Amino acid sequence: MPLFGRDTELKDLGALVDGSEDRGGILIRGEAGIGKSALVDEAVAAAAIAGVRVLRTAGVEAEQNYPYAGLHRLLYPLRKELDRLPARQYAALATALGLSDGGDTPTAYLVGLAALTLLAEAADERPLLIVAEDVHWLDPASAEVLAFVARRVDSEPIVLIATLRDGAGTPLADAGLSPMRLEPLSDDDAAALLDSAAPRLPAQFRQRLLAEARGNPLALTELHTAVSDLDELPAELPLTERLERAFSARGTTLPAPTGTALLVAALDDSDSLTEVLSAASLLLGSRAEAEIFTPALEHRLLVLGRDTVTFRHPLIRSALTTTATFEERARAHRALADVLAGHPVRRAWQRAAATSGPDEEAARELEDVAERARHQGGAIAALERAADLSDDPGRRADRLLRAAELAVDSGRRDTAERLVLAARALPTTPRHDATAAWLLSGFDDGVRENPSRIGELAELAASVAADGHPDAAMRILWGAAMRCFWSEPGADARRALLAVADELPVADDDPRLVAVSAYVAPFERGERVLDQLRLLASDTGRNAEVDRFLGSAALQVGAFDLAAHFSAAAAPGLRAAGQLGLLPRALTVQAWSLARLGDLAAAAPTATEAADFARETGQPFMHGLATAVQAEIAALRGDYAQASALAGAAERIGLASGARPVLATVQLARGLAALGAGRYDDAFADLRRMHDPRDPSYSPALRAYFLAELTDAAIRAGQADALRELLRDMESAVASTPSPALHIGWRYAHALLATDAAEAHFTGALAADLTAWPAERGRLHLSYGEWLRRQRRVVESRTHLRTAREIFDAIGSTAWSERARLELRGAGESSPNRDPDARDRLTPHELSIARLAARGLTNREIGQRLYLSHRTVSTHLHRIFPKLGVSSRTDLAALLPADDDTIA
Structure with missing residues (x-):
């Protein structure tokens, strides 16, 4: 038909499928029945x-508790290509799809990278169309992976078309897909469709149907078969429910054995015809053959394949299940559980669905499913249902709180x-109360x-420590320290936290304790924390989460060189494990520290990646901090308009x-921009705010680490x-x-x-070890040179001013290098214009x-590290080479020497 x-929609889909790469x-x-699937079928044709090769999947309501069920359906045709994946990606995807028992549970992000790699490899051979229908019913794991893929296929010969019912949510809604909203058909188009579907419909029914259908194509093509029942349906009934009633009305006219088999098919979480017939046989007490569905086929309720049974529309499935009694559904679920003895996870869910009251054996089975x-997502659903039973x-x-912990x-x-609230409504122990009290504080x-x-x-x-649970107490303490x-x-709360930390039976060099001390008392415990950090600095790379803790601790105590070191060591492990929730935290600490140290070339791409991943993983405060670091970098580079925009967003x-x-x-970013632009009063006002306890930007620790910028602004203002x-x-504090x-x-x-002893102060400051602090060394040389010139020691000043210019040129701090050039001109020495560094011509990404x-x-290796496809990397390199005037990786190596390991 x-x-x-x-x-218009057909034209847009056709252009997408047959467009450029x-x-x-x-x-x-x-809404249901509006024609989403019909459009998809046209796109497939x-x-x-x-x-174009087509890969399809669809959300099935009965499969929502089975992690990666939808992804398995999508990627099954590519299963023979899995061995082409990198080892870690292969292991993650094989485990997720149930093709391997695997080891640790892979993160959805690592599975997403593996799926992206697999799809990109397939698209290299032949363009792909990925179709995901009814994504509101996709299991959460598959939906997360598809959203991850959707964000990263811009440069691939891959098209993704998804369908979503009105009022439903999905991660794909925020994945950058272009929206296509399907409205009801116009009166003329609705009339034409009805005439095509039912050309002999009597006029009195035709007008009634057009009014009832309200432009919904499914209603126009299906309700005409039940016109005699229209008067029995309340006029205010929603259209979706009217359609369900129309479908269920057809089911009541079928022979009883067919109705039984249809209900089993509706409740099965697979489309296996063999499974459905086996379960129906148990219910009927005799062998059921495929012919049992012939009446349903004649009523256009379903479609039979070689060994599949599928309903023509999801509303048919829901109509059958909602009109059956609980006992009828329970019997069908029990029959399905009996035939699924070889599938323990599915069997457990079918058995649970057949139970209305407490059933501890079924609950334990679901606990095993969660394990x-x-x-x-699958574990949370299993534990919540186990709690019900x-x-x-x-x-x-216990089960509710374990599920809540996974949800956190x-x-x-x-x-x-919701889970914590349900647990608190029960008679609980002090342990339960303690767990519930701190659980939600992780957000x-x-x-x-x-x-x-x-x-x-x-x-x-x-209290928890006194009850003999030091690890739980440490976890609570860490959450409090982060706050x-x-x-x-205030001081009282900080002292209380330190008192608890001091009494915990953990070693002084426990990374968690080191980090807690740094967060709670960065000055009072600064010496102790720094001693521990220096001892631990030589043992990085073993545990990414520990390195991340230590990087955060180092930042709190103002050891930015150590903060950059630990967070850079944490990044590779977090990337490799697909822990993209933790990765932006490590990257933000790294970028913040590198910007303070003056390594802007490394800080810029790190901050951009941190902001991108923080946004993708739903961490607004980390996104804000990474964006603020981007503003600081822009200010140091002299791009004040960009700095202002980023600072406003942060x-x-x-x-x-x-x-x-x-x-x-x-x-800080605003103060730097004002300093660079010569607006010293504004710069001092901006930077001073961090020292005012009444100001929302007051930060007891961080304010202490911006004293040089504050001094520059104050002296000049x-x-x-x-x-x-x-x-x-x-x-x-000092x-x-x-x-x-x-x-x-x-x-x-x-x-x-200083007035009388300024020179001694300058020479003393320069005598300190500033090897890892080039920006601070450049600032000292610049200010010392300026002081010498004011003392009319012009020849001596040039050496320091020249050194400052060279440092600031090297690190890309445009505003400061221009200030050094201006001072040098005043000292009688001209400076060559700074040639834009190769890095200045590229975006951070x-x-x-x-x-x-x-x-x-x-x-491919770059893609694995940055969670991109190899084709996307190739596309970027094709843009990068002309920008830099190079034609090979060898040329890149000459322009961008590997002088650090910031993107590990």
Whole structure:
């Protein structure tokens, strides 16, 4: 039957399928029966004509509890190509698809990278059309992987078409697919479709049907078979339910054995004809053959394949299940469970579906399912259903809280809150109460919570430790410590946390304890933390999560060189394991530290990647912090318009969540931009805000690490007295910690404030080990040179000013290098114009790819590290080479020497 009223949509789909290599995808939305599948079928037909290979999957309501069921259906035709994948990707995808028992449960991101690689390899041979219908019913694991793939196929000869029912959600809705909204047919098109479907329909029924159908194609083609029943349906009934009733009305006229087999097919979580006939045979007490479905075929309810049985529309399946009684459904589920003895996971779910009351044996089976689940979503669903079936309140609470913990780990706030609320409604033990109390605090590191919550967590940690659970207490303590970074709870809360930490039976060099001390008391415990960090710095690369903890700890105490070292060591392990939720945290610390150290070439791509992954993994406060670092980098490079735009975007995130480090870094970026532009009063006002406890950008630790910038602004704004007052407030911190960043800034400030002994202060500051701190060394040389020139020691000043210019040219700090050039001209020496560095010509994303290519990595290896397809990498390199005026990787290596390991 031809499609009516969809000419525009058909044209758009045809252009997509038969277009250029840069294709993308479309998400078709609309109500049930609006014609989404019909459009997809037309696109598939167009793909066949164009020589495009088609891979299809569809969400099935009965399969939602089976992780990667939809992905298995999509990739099954490519199963023989799996061995071409890199080893880690092969293991992840084979485990996810149930083709291998595997080892650890792979993350959805690693599975997504493997699926992307597999699809890109297939598309190299022949363009692909990926079709995913009814994505609102896809199991969560498959939906996450498809969203991951959808974000990364822009440069691939791959088209993705998905369909979504109105009112439903899916990760694919935010994956960059172009929306296509299907509206009801116009009156003329609706009439034409009805005339085509039912040309002999009496006029009195025709008008009634057109009014009832309201332009819905499925209603127009199906309701006419049940016109005699229309008067029995309430007029206010929703169209979807009217269609379900029409379909179920057909079922009531079928022979009883056919109705039984149809119900089994509707409740089966597979389309296997053999399974359905076997279960139907058990229910009927006699062997059922395929002919049992002949009446249903005549009523156009389903379609039979060689060994498959599928319903012509999902509403038919739902109509059959909703009209059956619970006992009828339970009997069908039990029969299916009996025939699925060789499939323990599916058997457990079928058995659970047949149960209405407590059944501890069925609950334990579902617990086993949760243990073996290849995705946290499947484990959460299994544990929640196991809790429903529990015969004891304690076991029910245990299962609910275990499910809630998995929901927290996977970022599902609504699910976690619902599960914790259900657990709290039960009679619980103190252990349950403690678990429920701290569980939800993992979201956003408590950024949006009242700071008073930190004191409560300290008491809870002490109580849990006293009950003999030190690991649980440490976890609670870590959550509380993180809040001391994002918010300011006050001295009492910090002391309470330290008291609990000091009593825990853990070693002093336990990375968790080191990190807690750094977050809670970065000055008071700074010396102890720095000693531990230096001892641990030689043992990185063993555990990525430990390295990430230590990188964060180093940042808190102002050891940015160590912070960059630990976070760079953490990144490879997090990438390889597909832990993209943790990766942006490590990358943000790395970028923040590199920007402070002056390594802008490495900081820029790292910050961009951190922001991208934080956005993709739903971490707004980390996205805000990474964006603020991007603003700082833009300011240092002299791109003040970009710095302003990025700072504004980060500030909106920081203000909405009350994230002080985000707002502090925003003020730093604005202060740097104002300094570079010569607006010294504005610069001092921006930077001073971080020292005001009443200001939302006040950050007790971070403010101490911007003293050099604050000093530059204050001296040039004529605010030396105000600066001295601010420095007096920092005296106790300086006395209590050997923090490198704090002491570098402290020495710099006193050199610029000094009157009689300025030279001694400058020489003393330059005598410190600044090997890993080029920006600070350049700043000292610049200010010392300026001071010497004001003392009319012009010849001596040139050496320092020249050194400063060379440092700032090398690190790409445009504003500072221009200031050095201006001073040199005043000292009677001209400076050559700074030639744009090769890195300045590339976007941060391109720079990431170029640096890896310069190190000799292949496109596939680069793709594995950056979670891109090899074709996307190739496309970027084709753009990069002309920008840099090179034609090979060898040329890249000459332009971008591998002088660090920031993108590991």
